[in-house]
Amino acid sequence: MRITVKGVVQGVGFRPTVHRLARSMGLHGYVQNNGSNVVIEIDGNAAEFIMRLREALPPLARLDDVAISDGLPDSELRGMGFRIVPSQQGTRGVGVPNDTAVCDACLKEMFDPSDRRYLYPFTNCTDCGARFTVIEDLPYDRDKTSMRPFPLCPECKKEYSDPDDRRFHHQTVTCPVCGPRYYLLDREGLRDDERPIEKFALRLHQGNIGVAKSWGGMHLCCTLDQLSHMREWYRRREKPFAIMVRDLKALERYGRPSTHDLALLTSSHRPIVLVPKVDNEVTELVAPGLDTIGVFLPYTSMQHLLFHHLKEDALVMTSANVPGEPMVLRETDALALGADMYLMHNREIVNRCDDSVVRSFQDKTYYVRKSRGHIPSHIDFPIDGLAVGVGAQEGLAGALSFEKRLYATQYIGDATSPGVLEFLEESLKYLRRLLGAEKLDAIGMDLHPGHSTRRLAKRWAEESGIEPVEVQHHHAHAAALLVESKLDEMVAITVDGTGYGDDGVAWGGEVLLSNLKEYRRVGHLREVPLLGGEKAVYDVRRIAFALAEMTGNGPDYFKENERELFRKMMPRSGTSTSFGRVLDGISGYLDICQYRSYDGEPAMKLERWLNEARHLDLVPTVRHGNVIDTPAMFRHMMDARGSKADRAGSMVYAMVRGLVEIAAEKAEDEGIEHVGLSGGVSYNRAISTWTRELVESRDLKFVCHDLTPNGDGCISTGQCAVALSRTGR
Ligand SMILES: [Zn+2]
Numbered sequence: 143m144r145i146t147v148k149g150v151v152q153g154v155g156f157r158p159t160v161h162r163l164a165r166s167m168g169l170h171g172y173v174q175n176n177g178s179n180v181v182i183e184i185d186g187n188a189a190e191f192i193m194r195l196r197e198a199l200p201p202l203a204r205l206d207d208v209a210i211s212d213g214l215p216d217s218e219l220r221g222m223g224f225r226i227v228p229s230q231q232g233t234r235g236v237g238v239p240n241d242t243a244v245c246d247a248c249l250k251e252m253f254d255p256s257d258r259r260y261l262y263p264f265t266n267c268t269d270c271g272a273r274f275t276v277i278e279d280l281p282y283d284r285d286k287t288s289m290r291p292f293p294l295c296p297e298c299k300k301e302y303s304d305p306d307d308r309r310f311h312h313q314t315v316t317c318p319v320c321g322p323r324y325y326l327l328d329r330e331g332l333r334d335d336e337r338p339i340e341k342f343a344l345r346l347h348q349g350n351i352g353v354a355k356s357w358g359g360m361h362l363c364c365t366l367d368q369l370s371h372m373r374e375w376y377r378r379r380e381k382p383f384a385i386m387v388r389d390l391k392a393l394e395r396y397g398r399p400s401t402h403d404l405a406l407l408t409s410s411h412r413p414i415v416l417v418p419k420v421d422n423e424v425t426e427l428v429a430p431g432l433d434t435i436g437v438f439l440p441y442t443s444m445q446h447l448l449f450h451h452l453k454e455d456a457l458v459m460t461s462a463n464v465p466g467e468p469m470v471l472r473e474t475d476a477l478a479l480g481a482d483m484y485l486m487h488n489r490e491i492v493n494r495c496d497d498s499v500v501r502s503f504q505d506k507t508y509y510v511r512k513s514r515g516h517i518p519s520h521i522d523f524p525i526d527g528l529a530v531g532v533g534a535q536e537g538l539a540g541a542l543s544f545e546k547r548l549y550a551t552q553y554i555g556d557a558t559s560p561g562v563l564e565f566l567e568e569s570l571k572y573l574r575r576l577l578g579a580e581k582l583d584a585i586g587m588d589l590h591p592g593h594s595t596r597r598l599a600k601r602w603a604e605e606s607g608i609e610p611v612e613v614q615h616h617h618a619h620a621a622a623l624l625v626e627s628k629l630d631e632m633v634a635i636t637v638d639g640t641g642y643g644d645d646g647v648a649w650g651g652e653v654l655l656s657n658l659k660e661y662r663r664v665g666h667l668r669e670v671p672l673l674g675g676e677k678a679v680y681d682v683r684r685i686a687f688a689l690a691e692m693t694g695n696g697p698d699y700f701k702e703n704e705r706e707l708f709r710k711m712m713p714r715s716g717t718s719t720s721f722g723r724v725l726d727g728i729s730g731y732l733d734i735c736q737y738r739s740y741d742g743e744p745a746m747k748l749e750r751w752l753n754e755a756r757h758l759d760l761v762p763t764v765r766h767g768n769v770i771d772t773p774a775m776f777r778h779m780m781d782a783r784g785s786k787a788d789r790a791g792s793m794v795y796a797m798v799r800g801l802v803e804i805a806a807e808k809a810e811d812e813g814i815e816h817v818g819l820s821g822g823v824s825y826n827r828a829i830s831t832w833t834r835e836l837v838e839s840r841d842l843k844f845v846c847h848d849l850t851p852n853g854d855g856c857i858s859t860g861q862c863a864v865a866l867s868r869t870g871r
């Protein structure tokens with residue numbers, strides 16, 4: 143019988159498991175990688191074999207689809223024993239496994255002085271290690287990975303060929319004798335091969351800033367007592383850094399993870415998790431003004447070794463890049479960063495992959511960035527057909543749908559530089575190549591005429607002889623949420639910084655009645671002028687001023703002549719219905735953050751005040767039809783007596799209440815059960831919590847993100863869905 147298996151079945155020890163099982167059952171036949179599938183032929187009962195295979199499945203493997211067919215006659219298989227035969231090209235598909243944190247068995251070897259892999263920083267096995275970041279193409283064999291230049295030594299060959307060894311048929315099996323190695327470069331690029339990790343640790347301890355190459359990129363690192371120095375040197379005044387902690391015990395000094403946070407932290411994906419911050423001087427320097435801190439645990443062998451040699455229990459670890467550009471991959475680019483030292487290795491990075499960033503919302507996972515450890519996983523997709531979504535402009539990730547599955551690319555970045563656009567194209571091409579996805583059925587892009595991602599969409603559309611589909615930004619948010627929650631329709635509250643509306647206004651506080659194909663805007667926040675356009679995004683006092691001026695006099699932190707000027711600008715300025723901009727205005731008015739130095743800063747710093755609010759009744763919801771009158775409510779907040787937290791909390795709560803009211807009314811009118819929440823603003827815990835409570839108090843079902851990012855990382859997924867729906871599939 144022939145068994146064809148689809149799923150994550152390559153690079154995860156699947157064939158060896160099949161081999162062991164077949165031998166234990168006394169079966170004859172073979173197992174073979176075929177394109178992205180695995181084909182098994184046995185001279186016995188296929189159903190029983192599959193059942194036992196499921197029980198014996200290695201930890202990283204996943205069976206999505208198993209088909210049984212006739213295959214070779216038993217007489218031909220008999221007498222051949224059971225063999226793993228060389229891979230064959232075949233049906234394409236993205237069966238590439240994720241990068242997975244080094245496993246306990248490997249760690250044990252690494253720290254055992256009698257083991258041949260003692261302190262070897264590339265130790266990995268069938269159950270762990272780099273995959274996506276080293277795999278060039280399928281089928282997954284060593285010569286299609288960045289391990290190609292490292293032929294196996296006799297010992298490794300023995301492990302590779304021994305069916306009883308943990309590394310039997312492990313494609314990236316390696317050891318200190320035959321494998322890649324780390325070395326240390328100084329400022330000038332002078333190389334030192336002697337105990338590089340130990341020296342790197344020592345010099346970090348002495349106060350140096352270093353760059354360390356890992357699996358899918360490079361990190362800038364320093365000890366926590368060098369934070370001020372790092373901020374000055376890297377010109378990153380306020381933006382939070384993530385810290386890697388030695389272990390969970392060390393974490394207690396910096397954060398207070400929930401049970402769900404702990405599960406995320408220790409998962410094999412090892413993301414950066416934003417956990418509630420322990421307040422002290424150090425954490426305040428790591429994440430100024432925020433009540434969360436980004437923490438993660440070591441995941442590569444090198445990182446474990448680094449902590450083995452290091453006196454400190456935590457390190458600042460942040461993607462090494464020139465601001466605005468993707469993370470650096472090449473040594474020459476790293477050297478241009480001007481750090482004190484560089485811990486480099488001689489294995490090429492095939493796919494760049496930034497660390498994933500997540501935060502818990504109750505029992506859900508909000509992806510701020512869905513990247514390392516999750517790529518290239520897929521989610522179920524409701525429509526058949528090959529579509530690409532190129533995303534919006536910021537916090538980009540691309541997406542591709544194929545055979546009712548949706549694959550997202552790794553985190554790409556903000557499409558402000560040509561480097562980022564190239565990275566987007568390369569990443570989508572990689573997915574297309576693995577899938578053998580030649581001719582596109584549909585391609586979705588943002589409605590905003592100025593978005594540079596549209597150029598890629600138009601070029602690819604032309605190559606496939608189709609028209610690109612323009613997808614409104616917030617409709618894409620809603621569609622992504624529909625896809626991941628497997629719903630046909632919902633009323634979606636989409637709250638973010640900005641997205642181009644179909645009336646040309648910058649939207650961002652919207653209630654949309656939405657299915658995959660269409661949407662109707664059924665409510666929104668009132669338009670507020672952005673004084674000086676982009677300038678108001680950075681000097682958020684301008685937003686506070688505009689909000690206040692609409693109902694009386696603006697606050698007096700501007701000089702009289704400036705105020706006169708702003709008043710004249712009011713009727714001529716572009717407007718926005720963005721929830722994020724109002725949060726900025728509140729943050730500016732209450733002097734929580736008046737100038738933005740990084741994306742989202744004023745709103746993020748407002749969050750801790752919202753979480754601390756005890757009285758939420760200081761501001762009424764003012765609503766005219768389906769428009770929430772934020773300026774009128776802002777005036778109430780200005781006049782209210784109460785703590786800063788209560789005033790901020792009451793204002794935001796009243797806005798949420800207004801949007802939920804509209805959403806609930808529409809849902810009831812249309813007989814829709816679900817109210818969803820999407821957009822970057824929904825990362826805010828207080829806002830998510832209030833939305834959920836208010837939706838559920840109306841006996842409606844609350845839907846939030848758990849698989850795709852709440853922010854603009856989900857736009858490409860929504861674009862795929864809308865584009866395919868509109869092309870009539
Ligand atoms: Zn392992």
Ligand SMILES: [Zn+2]
Nearest residue numbers: 295298317320
């Ligand atoms: Zn070896």
Ligand SMILES: [Zn+2]
Nearest residue numbers: 638641821854
């Ligand atoms: Zn958005």
